[in-house]
Amino acid sequence: xTTPELDLxxxxxxxxxxxxxxxxTGVSAHTLRYYERIGLLTVPRDHAGRRLYTADDVDxxxxxxxxxxxxxxxRDIQRYFTLxxxxxxxxxxxLELLLHHREAVQARLDALHRALDVVDYKITKYGGSARx
Amino acid sequence: xTTPELDLxxxxxxxxxxxxxxxxTGVSAHTLRYYERIGLLTVPRDHAGRRLYTADDVDxxxxxxxxxxxxxxxRDIQRYFTLxxxxxxxxxxxLELLLHHREAVQARLDALHRALDVVDYKITKYGGSARx
DNA sequence: TATTGACTTCGAGTGCACTCGAAGGCCTAC
DNA sequence: GTAGGCCTTCGAGTGCACTCGAAGTCAATA
Numbered sequence: 001x002t003t004p005e006l007d008l009x010x011x012x013x014x015x016x017x018x019x020x021x022x023x024x025t026g027v028s029a030h031t032l033r034y035y036e037r038i039g040l041l042t043v044p045r046d047h048a049g050r051r052l053y054t055a056d057d058v059d060x061x062x063x064x065x066x067x068x069x070x071x072x073x074x075r076d077i078q079r080y081f082t083l084x085x086x087x088x089x090x091x092x093x094x095l096e097l098l099l100h101h102r103e104a105v106q107a108r109l110d111a112l113h114r115a116l117d118v119v120d121y122k123i124t125k126y127g128g129s130a131r132x
Numbered sequence: 133x134t135t136p137e138l139d140l141x142x143x144x145x146x147x148x149x150x151x152x153x154x155x156x157t158g159v160s161a162h163t164l165r166y167y168e169r170i171g172l173l174t175v176p177r178d179h180a181g182r183r184l185y186t187a188d189d190v191d192x193x194x195x196x197x198x199x200x201x202x203x204x205x206x207r208d209i210q211r212y213f214t215l216x217x218x219x220x221x222x223x224x225x226x227l228e229l230l231l232h233h234r235e236a237v238q239a240r241l242d243a244l245h246r247a248l249d250v251v252d253y254k255i256t257k258y259g260g261s262a263r264x
Numbered sequence: 265t266a267t268t269g270a271c272t273t274c275g276a277g278t279g280c281a282c283t284c285g286a287a288g289g290c291c292t293a294c
Numbered sequence: 295g296t297a298g299g300c301c302t303t304c305g306a307g308t309g310c311a312c313t314c315g316a317a318g319t320c321a322a323t324a
Contacts, residue, residue, distance in 0.1 A: 019300075030283055033303090048290055050301055063254070069247040074281065098255050105248050109241065115201040116237050122195070123230050151270075162313055165273090180320055182271055206311065 011059070014044045014052030021053045025061050032061065038074065040064055040081055070105045143191070146176045146184030153185045157193050164193065170206065172196060172213055202237045 022029045035041050036051075041060060043051045053061075060081075067077050080097055083090040154161045167173050168183075173192060175183045185193075192213075199209050212229055215222040 017301085028283080029301090031281090034282065045302095048301080049303095050290085063250075066247045066250040068281090069243055070251060095255065098251055102248065102251060102255065105244060105251070109244055109248075111201055112237065112241055112244075115198045116234065116241075118195075118198040119202060119230060119234060119237070123227065123234065149271085160313080161271090163311085166312065177272095180271080181273095182320085200311090 009055070011055040014046070014054050014057075016053040016058060018051045018053070021058055021061060025058065025065060027061060027065060035061070035064065039078055040074075067101075070101070071108065072101050076101065141187070143187040146178070146186050146189075148185040148190060150183045150185070153190055153193060157190065157197060159193060159197060167193070167196065171210055172206075199233075202233070203240065204233050208233065 016024075018029045018032055021027070022032060027035075032041075032051075036043055041057060043053055043057055046052050064077060067080075068074075076097065080094060083094045083097070148156075150161045150164055153159070154164060159167075164173075164183075168175055173189060175185055175189055178184050196209060199212075200206075208229065212226060215226045215229070
């Protein structure tokens, strides 16, 4: 009937400054501005033109950091949020993008494990000599 | 008594061209020259000045690729082979370098796993929506 | 002998993801 | 009312690890 104004946590009212978001997410203010510059975020401003982040914005920053931690290229993250902006009809494509990335990460994990085995072999067998 | 010339596989006679090494290791000729330029390798030349790699050289290239696959910085790889060049007395330090790197790789593996879990959560729970 | 093609050196260029600096605006505390 | 500090935009700079191009050399083949 009416919008459930009081029942849901507020995620769209701008409340946090760039310094607060930087402190909470570990992403520098410089990098937060950079992310905005390249279109990963759109952050509202206060009356003086300063950024005020909503809870949703902060959530998005956190999600971006997770994707970056898995080495997703910025280009792909841009693509992902472009799809998000295009609405619900792109959900399938977004899912595919994430699944595709998931495979890449899994492959990276496997490769890392294999290469680490070689290093371990080197450690135990040669104690660090010049030969592999 | 005498050096066991016939018993050991020959690892120090230059036999392979840069193209062969590139093909066998998957490292481009350009990158092989780059590695040499920055001091990771010292490759003998034939009478015409062309590189001829020994089996030991190729082994070293392969080991470098393993270290790079685990994201060891070039700087650390340089340090490692500097130690190798300094002889057996640096074995302890080399071992420590590798063990330290091993920890870094393990930390990276853990972080990848955690970040991947977040992506997986996103995949299963939201099917790719904008919220984390 | 002429051409082909792989090799050489050297310096410069690329792509990525930040990271920084300059110049100035606005709010609060004294 | 002014000093301090955090904010703004913009463009430029950084570091890493390659990657490429130009100009030339050399040896094998037609």
